[in-house]
Structure formats: structure tokens, C-alpha cells
Amino acid sequence: GNSVTQMEGPVTLSEEAFLTINCTYTATGYPSLFWYVQYPGEGLQLLLKATKADDKGSNKGFEATYRKETTSFHLEKGSVQVSDSAVYFCALSDRDGGYQKVTFGIGTKLQVIP
Amino acid sequence: NAGVTQTPKFQVLKTGQSMTLQCAQDMNHEYMSWYRQDPGMGLRLIHYSVGAGITDQGEVPNGYNVSRSTTEDFPLRLLSAAPSQTSVYFCASRRRGPPQETQYFGPGTRLLVL
Numbered sequence: 001g002n003s004v005t006q007m008e009g010p011v012t013l014s015e016e017a018f019l020t021i022n023c024t025y026t027a028t029g030y031p032s033l034f035w036y037v038q039y040p041g042e043g044l045q046l047l048l049k050a051t052k053a054d055d056k057g058s059n060k061g062f063e064a065t066y067r068k069e070t071t072s073f074h075l076e077k078g079s080v081q082v083s084d085s086a087v088y089f090c091a092l093s094d095r096d097g098g099y100q101k102v103t104f105g106i107g108t109k110l111q112v113i114p
Numbered sequence: 115n116a117g118v119t120q121t122p123k124f125q126v127l128k129t130g131q132s133m134t135l136q137c138a139q140d141m142n143h144e145y146m147s148w149y150r151q152d153p154g155m156g157l158r159l160i161h162y163s164v165g166a167g168i169t170d171q172g173e174v175p176n177g178y179n180v181s182r183s184t185t186e187d188f189p190l191r192l193l194s195a196a197p198s199q200t201s202v203y204f205c206a207s208r209r210r211g212p213p214q215e216t217q218y219f220g221p222g223t224r225l226l227v228l
Contacts (some may be wrong), residue, residue, distance in 0.1 A: 032213035043204055043219035051214040093213040099164055100213050106156035
């Protein structure tokens with residue numbers, strides 16, 4: 001079946017540092033890939049997505065490129081802020097029978113210190 | 115639009131008690147899902163629905179029931195609560211469509227079973 005692998009963290013960075021959160025996936029079809037973010041005490045919300053190989057998703061300074069050859073979708077940001085502290089989930093969506101099933105990674109906690 | 119709403123926000127149950135977690139969405143989405151979030155395990159799918167009157171099991175369905183009598187509502191029932199069901203529960207909805215459709219999450223229900 002499909003799976004998504006990411007480190008749990010926490011990842012601790014100083015403000016303005018460069019961020020990379022790795023995500024690799026296994027899928028039988030041609031999935032769409034997502035990054036969701038969960039701020040403390042809230043539900044998940046979409047950060048960015050990509051639908052096919054070599055697509056780049058971007059939002060709020062975050063970027064991720066769909067790499068089919070390495071089955072990866074790593075999240076990057078050039079300069080993190082304290083307000084970026086959250087849990088980041090990598091996810092894929094693919095057809096499973098008649099249903100578009102979404103598979104999530106375990107989530108990576110990011111802590112940004114001033 | 116309220117989006118996806120969940121009630122209650124917090125609940126404490128005793129082992130063996132039953133309860134219903136409510137979920138509603140006002141976006142006319144066909145697909146609705148229930149997830150539980152546990153440390154180190156990410157989000158796991160409990161049950162899902164592809165439309166009114168249609169439900170199916172996810173990864174961890176035991177101990178939970180669902181029904182979908184309307185497009186808007188998708189309640190989750192705990193039949194006889196157990197400490198292992200202590201978790202944070204998220205309801206999500208999305209449109210039927212290609213894999214790149216975004217999921218919209220509710221704010222979550224924190225459940226403690228004593």
C-alpha cells in the first residue's frame with residue numbers, strides 16, 4: 001500500500017535559519033502530494049500541493065518540488081520565523097478502488113526560537 | 115462559511131460509556147472522513163464516507179460507528195469507550211474529484227477515557 005515517511009522531530013531552529021523537512025513516499029499510482037500544517041490547538045490546513053512530477057508547490061515562503069525519480073517532496077523555507085512553529089504533515093492522495101485515499105506521514109514538529 | 119465544525123472540543127469519559135462526536139460541513143462536500151491523531155503515529159483514518167448513505171471502514175475502525183444521513187453531517191459514535199481511544203479526533207471533508215482536491219479539517223475533539 002501507499003506510505004509516507006518523514007522524521008518526527010522536533011526540529012529546532014533559530015529565527016532566520018534555513019528549513020528542510022524531508023518527505024519520501026511510496027505509491028502504486030500517480031499521487032498528488034501535499035504539505036499540511038497544524039498550529040497549536042488547531043486542525044490541519046493546507047500549506048501547499050503539487051499534482052505531477054516536477055511541479056513546485058509554494059505558499060507563505062515555503063516550497064516543495066515533486067520529484068518522481070527520488071519519490072520525494074521535501075519542504076523548504078529560506079528564513080523561518082517564530083510564527084512558523086507548528087507540526088508539518090506530508091501527505092499523498094491516490095485512488096484506492098473508488099475512493100481518493102489520503103495517506104499522512106507522522107508529522108514533523110518545528111520549533112523556531114528567537 | 116463555517117467550514118468544518120466539530121463538537122465538543124473536549125470530553126472526558128469513563129470506560130464503558132458511549133458518546134457521539136459531531137461533525138458538520140457547509141461546503142456541500144461529498145467526501146467526509148474521521149481521523150485520530152496520536153503521538154508518533156500521525157493521522158489514522160477511522161471511517162469515511164463518499165456521500166449520503168455510503169460509509170466504509172478505514173485503518174482503525176474497531177470500536178467506532180458512523181452514519182451519513184445527510185451531506186452535511188457525519189457523526190462518529192464510540193460504542194463502549196476504552197482508554198485506548200484517548201486521542202484527538204479530526205473530521206475532514208473534501209469535494210469528490212481528482213487526487214489534488216484539498217481536505218478541510220475541523221478544529222478537533224480531545225477525548226480522554228479514564
